[in-house]
Amino acid sequence: MTVATRSAAIIDLRDHFEATADPGDPEAVALAFASAAAEVEAARGGTIYVPPGEWLLAGAGDDREPVVRLATPGTRLLGAGMRATRLRLAPGENRAVVGVKAPGVTLERLTVRGNLDAPPPRGSPHGITMRGDPTFFTISDVVVESVCGYGIFVRAVRDDPGLFTHVMLRNVVIDGCGNDGIDFKVVRKATRKARYRSPGPRAYLRSVSVRDHSVRKPLPGGQAGERGIDVRGQLHMHGIEILAVKAGTARTKGALGVAFRPHGDSNHGRNGGWSTLENYFISLRPPPDDEGRRGWGISAAKSIATSVIVANGTILEI
Structure with a gap:
C-alpha cells in the first residue's frame, strides 16, 4: 500500500475559528477542527497545529463519530508539548476525543483528556480510536487521561493480512481509564462471527506507561476487571509500565496487567501469539x-504460551 507523502503545509487551528479563537467554546473548537481537517484533505496531507492551552470539545448532531476526525492519509496532529496542549472532552459528551480512519496519520506532543469525572448518562467514550485501515500510524509523546472507555482503542474492519503494519506507540502515558488501557481488536464487516484470515494487529510499543486502568470495571456482580494492554495479533513491547493494577473483591476477579489472548478469542480477532514483552514493570494493588x-x-493462554517471549521484568504487589 502506498501512503501519500505528508504535505509541508502547517495549519494553525486558530485560523479556522469564525471569530476569535475561544478554547472554552466546545462546539466552536469542534467546528475549527473539522475546517482544518477539510483543508488538510484538500492539500492531500498536512499538519494541524494546536497551540498551548486546554481546548474543550463537544460534537454536533446525533452521530457518535469522534469529535476530532482524522480521515486523510498523511495527516499530522501536532501540539506544543505533552502537557502544554490539552484536548478535553466536555462533561457528559458521549464521543471519543480523537478518531483515526486513514493510513499514515501521526499524533504528537499533546494530552487527550476524557470526561471520567463527569461521564455521560450512557456510554463509555474512548480517548483515541483507530478504525478501518490505520497502517503506518504513530502516537508519540502523548498523554491519554481520565477517559470513560479505552485509553487507546485499535479496531480494524478489513480482512487484510497487512492490518496495522508499522503501528508505533512511543513515549505514551495512559493515566486513568474506565476499561482497557490499550485494546487491539480485529472485526470483519460482514459478520462478527466469521473466520479471521488476518493475522491481526502488528504494532510496536516502546516506553509506554498505563496507570489506573479498569476504573469502571468490574461492575457490581461482574466477572473481572480489564487489561492494561490487551494483546491480539503480533505486538512487540519494550519498556512497558503497568501501574496500580486493580484488585478484585470476594465476588469479582481483579484486573490484568498484560493479557496475551488465546486463538479464536470471542469475536475480536486472532490470538496474541508471536508477541514479545521486554523490560517491563507491573505493580499490583493489594x-x-x-x-x-x-x-x-501477565496472562497467556496455554495454546500460545510457547510462542510468547516475556523477559527482563518485575511484578510487584504494592
Whole structure:
C-alpha cells in the first residue's frame, strides 16, 4: 500500500475559528477542527497545529463519530508539548476525543483528556480510536487521561493480512481509564462471527506507561476487571509500565496487567501469539480485605504460551 507523502503545509487551528479563537467554546473548537481537517484533505496531507492551552470539545448532531476526525492519509496532529496542549472532552459528551480512519496519520506532543469525572448518562467514550485501515500510524509523546472507555482503542474492519503494519506507540502515558488501557481488536464487516484470515494487529510499543486502568470495571456482580494492554495479533513491547493494577473483591476477579489472548478469542480477532514483552514493570494493588482477589500481572493462554517471549521484568504487589 502506498501512503501519500505528508504535505509541508502547517495549519494553525486558530485560523479556522469564525471569530476569535475561544478554547472554552466546545462546539466552536469542534467546528475549527473539522475546517482544518477539510483543508488538510484538500492539500492531500498536512499538519494541524494546536497551540498551548486546554481546548474543550463537544460534537454536533446525533452521530457518535469522534469529535476530532482524522480521515486523510498523511495527516499530522501536532501540539506544543505533552502537557502544554490539552484536548478535553466536555462533561457528559458521549464521543471519543480523537478518531483515526486513514493510513499514515501521526499524533504528537499533546494530552487527550476524557470526561471520567463527569461521564455521560450512557456510554463509555474512548480517548483515541483507530478504525478501518490505520497502517503506518504513530502516537508519540502523548498523554491519554481520565477517559470513560479505552485509553487507546485499535479496531480494524478489513480482512487484510497487512492490518496495522508499522503501528508505533512511543513515549505514551495512559493515566486513568474506565476499561482497557490499550485494546487491539480485529472485526470483519460482514459478520462478527466469521473466520479471521488476518493475522491481526502488528504494532510496536516502546516506553509506554498505563496507570489506573479498569476504573469502571468490574461492575457490581461482574466477572473481572480489564487489561492494561490487551494483546491480539503480533505486538512487540519494550519498556512497558503497568501501574496500580486493580484488585478484585470476594465476588469479582481483579484486573490484568498484560493479557496475551488465546486463538479464536470471542469475536475480536486472532490470538496474541508471536508477541514479545521486554523490560517491563507491573505493580499490583493489594485486595481491599482478606476475602478480596489480587489482580494479575501477565496472562497467556496455554495454546500460545510457547510462542510468547516475556523477559527482563518485575511484578510487584504494592
